[in-house]
């Protein structure tokens with residue numbers, strides 16, 4: 106068999122044969138049967154399940170003068186059932202709707218933490234678990250003004266949310282990663298990003 110043209114678009118190496126919806130409730134679980142064109146030119150049949158709950162956004166709120174970050178703490182059953190005995194410490198995050206991701210994350214920050222945010226800087230997009238979950242997360246950072254807190258946040262009780270807001274020294278948040286007290290990937294990624302970019306560490310007080 107001839108080897109495929111290496112410039113062939115990926116879409117031309119995939120023949121989707123069947124899509125079965127296994128569950129359609131909060132999210133959609135599908136079983137997909139497809140043929141994939143391998144590098145050796147043979148078509149191989151694969152079944153791949155996809156868990157689709159839409160896309161999301163998350164943000165690191167930081168304050169250079171105080172050298173602090175805003176994190177949340179909440180109950181996450183999927184983490185609990187897989188061995189996490191504590192509430193999860195996370196950056197604020199939410200699912201995307203029709204609004205643009207920046208507007209969504211500003212609204213989510215208000216809902217979860219009570220801080221009013223005018224704008225946020227997009228840094229990148231990433232798949233958290235690309236072998237099974239379709240979700241792409243939009244990552245943001247923004248400097249927060251401690252005086253801009255308009256409410257206590259906490260999330261939506263009617264949706265089962267009970268979100269505690271933490272304002273922590275950046276150094277303590279980094280230490281919590283080392284101690285295994287922060288075990289959420291998006292949160293670790295954002296804190297490491299802030300360290301690598303010098304967003305906080307080494308920042309000179311400007312007031």
Ligand SMILES: Nc1nc2c(ncn2[C@@H]2O[C@H](COP(=O)(O)OP(=O)(O)O[C@H]3O[C@H](CO)[C@@H](O)[C@H](O)[C@@H]3O)[C@@H](O)[C@H]2O)c(=O)[nH]1
Nearest residue numbers: 131160161162163198199200213240242261264265266291
């Ligand atoms: N009824 C029902 N409600 C659910 C279910 N799963 C979650 N919820 C509720 O749906 C709401 C979703 O809240 P958001 O703040 O929009 O999303 P999130 O759960 O914080 O998700 C964010 O973080 C996740 C974890 O890192 C990300 O996966 C996700 O993309 C997003 O960024 C919450 O009230 C939650 O309780 C479910 O299976 N059934």
Ligand SMILES: [Mg+2]
Nearest residue numbers: 197198199217
């Ligand atoms: Mg959330």
